[in-house]
Amino acid sequence: VxxxxxxxxxxxxxxxxxxxxxxxxxxxxxxxxxxxxVLVENVHFLPTDPLGLVARKALRVNMSDLIAKGAKPSAxxxxxxxxKRLSERDFALFSSGLDAEHRDHGLQLLGGDxxxxxxxxxxxxxxxxxxxxxPLLRSGGQPGDLLVVTGGIGAGGLGLAxxxxxxxxxxxxxxxxxxxxxxxxxxxxxxxxAKASLDVSxxxxxxxxxxxxxxxxxxxxxxxxxxxxxxxxxxxxxxLHLLGAGDDYQTLFLMDSGARExxxxxxxxxxxxxxxxxxxxxxxxxxxxxxxxxxGSQLTxxxxxxxxxx
Amino acid sequence: VxxxxxxxxxxxxxxxxxxxxxxxxxxxxxxxxxxxxVLVENVHFLPTDPLGLVARKALRVNMSDLIAKGAKPSAxxxxxxxxKRLSERDFALFSSGLDAEHRDHGLQLLGGDxxxxxxxxxxxxxxxxxxxxxPLLRSGGQPGDLLVVTGGIGAGGLGLAxxxxxxxxxxxxxxxxxxxxxxxxxxxxxxxxAKASLDVSxxxxxxxxxxxxxxxxxxxxxxxxxxxxxxxxxxxxxxLHLLGAGDDYQTLFLMDSGARExxxxxxxxxxxxxxxxxxxxxxxxxxxxxxxxxxGSQLTxxxxxxxxxx
Numbered sequence: 001v002x003x004x005x006x007x008x009x010x011x012x013x014x015x016x017x018x019x020x021x022x023x024x025x026x027x028x029x030x031x032x033x034x035x036x037x038v039l040v041e042n043v044h045f046l047p048t049d050p051l052g053l054v055a056r057k058a059l060r061v062n063m064s065d066l067i068a069k070g071a072k073p074s075a076x077x078x079x080x081x082x083x084k085r086l087s088e089r090d091f092a093l094f095s096s097g098l099d100a101e102h103r104d105h106g107l108q109l110l111g112g113d114x115x116x117x118x119x120x121x122x123x124x125x126x127x128x129x130x131x132x133x134x135p136l137l138r139s140g141g142q143p144g145d146l147l148v149v150t151g152g153i154g155a156g157g158l159g160l161a162x163x164x165x166x167x168x169x170x171x172x173x174x175x176x177x178x179x180x181x182x183x184x185x186x187x188x189x190x191x192x193x194a195k196a197s198l199d200v201s202x203x204x205x206x207x208x209x210x211x212x213x214x215x216x217x218x219x220x221x222x223x224x225x226x227x228x229x230x231x232x233x234x235x236x237x238x239x240l241h242l243l244g245a246g247d248d249y250q251t252l253f254l255m256d257s258g259a260r261e262x263x264x265x266x267x268x269x270x271x272x273x274x275x276x277x278x279x280x281x282x283x284x285x286x287x288x289x290x291x292x293x294x295x296g297s298q299l300t301x302x303x304x305x306x307x308x309x310x
Numbered sequence: 311v312x313x314x315x316x317x318x319x320x321x322x323x324x325x326x327x328x329x330x331x332x333x334x335x336x337x338x339x340x341x342x343x344x345x346x347x348v349l350v351e352n353v354h355f356l357p358t359d360p361l362g363l364v365a366r367k368a369l370r371v372n373m374s375d376l377i378a379k380g381a382k383p384s385a386x387x388x389x390x391x392x393x394k395r396l397s398e399r400d401f402a403l404f405s406s407g408l409d410a411e412h413r414d415h416g417l418q419l420l421g422g423d424x425x426x427x428x429x430x431x432x433x434x435x436x437x438x439x440x441x442x443x444x445p446l447l448r449s450g451g452q453p454g455d456l457l458v459v460t461g462g463i464g465a466g467g468l469g470l471a472x473x474x475x476x477x478x479x480x481x482x483x484x485x486x487x488x489x490x491x492x493x494x495x496x497x498x499x500x501x502x503x504a505k506a507s508l509d510v511s512x513x514x515x516x517x518x519x520x521x522x523x524x525x526x527x528x529x530x531x532x533x534x535x536x537x538x539x540x541x542x543x544x545x546x547x548x549x550l551h552l553l554g555a556g557d558d559y560q561t562l563f564l565m566d567s568g569a570r571e572x573x574x575x576x577x578x579x580x581x582x583x584x585x586x587x588x589x590x591x592x593x594x595x596x597x598x599x600x601x602x603x604x605x606g607s608q609l610t611x612x613x614x615x616x617x618x619x620x
Contacts, residue, residue: 001398003424010405016385016418027421030340036435038389040427075326079348079433088311095320108326111337114313117350123389123433125346
C-alpha cells in the first residue's frame with residue numbers, strides 16, 4: 001500500500017475545513033496558507049550534507065509548497081529531532097543556515113520544539129500570505145490551458161548523484177540537491193496567472209499526473225520542450241530518468257492560453273518559465289499524462305516519481 | 311550543553327514577532343495560539359505502546375500546551391515519519407486514535423506530510439483559540455500569588471515504569487503514560503484566573519523553576535500539598551523522584567491570592583485544582599524554587615526534571 005493510498009483511506013476522512021480534502025500542497029486557515037514538510041536524514045538529505053545547507057533546504061522545500069500556491073512565505077515553526085552525537089558547533093552551523101534564509105527571504109521563526117533522537121529530523125510548519133482573490137489549487141485547470149514549468153528539471157536528481165559520488169562539502173555539482181532553488185522570482189507571476197498548480201517534488205511526470213487528476217484534464221508534454229537542469233545528458237534514457245527523479249522544487253502550473261504573450265514578456269524579462277505542454281479533455285477512463293518525443297511518439301518511462309511506501 | 315542553552319544561544323536570535331522570544335510554551339500569530347510538539351519513538355513513547363494511544367498522546371501533549379495558555383484547541387497539522395516495517399493495520403490503528411481525539415475534543419486535521427524513515431516520529435502543529443483579553447504567558451506572576459497545579463503529579467512517571475515492566479497493551483497502570491490527561495475540564499478556570507502558567511512536562515520542579523524565572527519570583531512549594539497521582543508511594547524518595555519525572559501534562563499556574571474563594575468553589579464543583587505554594591519577591595541572586603517538607607525544612611532532590619541534551 002503506497003503513501004497516497006494510506007492518506008486517502010485513513011487520513012482524508014479526518015480532514016477538516018481548510019484542509020482542501022488533503023488533496024493539495026497546502027492548507028488554508030486563519031487567513032493563511034500553511035504547509036508542513038518533514039525532512040529525514042538518509043531520506044531527504046544525506047548525513048554527509050553540510051548542516052547549514054540542510055537547514056536551508058528544510059525551509060526551501062516548505063517555501064516551494066507556498067510559492068506553488070502563489071503565497072508569500074512569512075514565518076514558520078521548527079520541530080527538531082537533534083541526535084546527541086552532533087556537537088554544539090553543528091547546532092551553530094544549522095542555525096546559521098536558518099539565518100541565511102531569514103535574510104534572503106524575510107522569514108521569521110515563531111517557535112517550535114527541540115528534542116533528542118537517533119536520526120536528525122526537521123519538521124517545518126510554514127505560513128504564507130495569499131495575495132490572490134481565490135485559492136490556487138491543484139484543481140482549476142481546463143482543456144486548452146498551457147502547462148508551464150519553472151526552472152530546470154533534474155537538478156535534484158543530478159545533485160543527489162553527485163552528493164553520493166563525492167560527499168565533499170564544497171562540491172558544486174551536489175549543490176542543487178543540497179540547496180534547491182524554488183522559483184522565488186517567478187512567485188508573483190504564478191500568483192497572478194496560474195489557474196492550477198503544484199510543486200514538483202515527487203518527479204515531473206508523477207506530479208503532472210497529480211495535477212491532471214485534480215483538474216480532470218489530460219496533459220500532453222513535449223519532452224523536447226522540458227527545460228533540463230545544467231549537467232543533464234542529452235540521452236533519452238537520462239532525460240526520462242530525471243523526469244521521474246524528484247527533488248526539483250519547481251512549480252508546475254496551468255494557465256490560460258490567452259496569456260501566452262504575457263508569458264513571453266515575462267521570459268524576456270528573465271523569469272524561468274517554459275511551456276511544456278497543453279491540457280485537453282480527460283480520457284474516458286480518467287485523466288492521463290502523455291509524454292511525446294520530437295516525432296510525436298508516446299514515451300513510457302519505467303518510473304514517473306517517488307512514493308515513500310511503494 | 312543542554313537543550314535550553316542551545317535554544318537560547320542559537321535560536322532565540324532568530325525569533326520573530328509572536329514568538330514570545332521562544333521563552334514560552336506557545337507562539338501567537340494570525341490571531342491564534344500555536345504550539346508544535348514532536349514525539350519520537352523510544353524518547354516520548356515506547357515501541358510497545360499501542361499505536362492508537364501513541365496518536366492520541368501526540369495530540370494531547372500539544373493540547374496540554376494550549377490549555378496551559380488558556381486557549382481552546384481547534385485544529386492541527388500532522389507530520390509523520392512512518393517506518394516501512396509498520397503495516398496498513400498499524401496505520402489504521404494510529405488513525406483511529408486521531409479520530410477518537412477528534413470526537414472527544416472537537417479537533418480538525420488541516421494537513422501535513424507523511425514520509426518514511428527508520429524511527430516513528432510524530433510532529434504536530436496545533437492551533438488554539440484564545441478567549442482572554444491578554445496573552446497568558448510564563449511571565450506575569452507576582453509576589454503574593456498562589457501557586458496552583460491541576461490533576462495529579464507523577465502519573466507519567468508511574469505509568470512509564472509500568473509500561474517498561476509489562477508492555478501488555480491492556481495494562482491499566484501504564485495508561486497514564488500512554489494517554490496523558492491534560493486538564494480539559496480545568497481549561498476555562500485557567501483561562502479566566504491564571505496570571506502566569508506553563509504545562510508540567512519536564513517535571514514539576516524544573517517547570518516551577520521555568521515559571522519562577524520568567525515571572526521573576528521565588529516559589530515555595532509545600533511537598534505535603536502536592537497532589538500525587540494514584541499509585542504513588544508515600545515514601546519521601548518516591549515522591550521526590552516523581553516531582554522530577556516529567557510527562558505529567560498538567561498545568562502549573564500563578565493566580566491572585568484574592569481569588570482563593572473562587573478556587574475553593576471550583577474545587578467543590580469537581581475541578582482538580584490544588585494550591586501547592588506561594589510566590590514571593592525573588593532572591594537577590596535570581597528566582598528560586600524551594601521545596602519544603604511538613605516541618606518547613608528545605609528538601610533538595612537529585613533531579614528536578616528532564617533536559618533532552620543534558
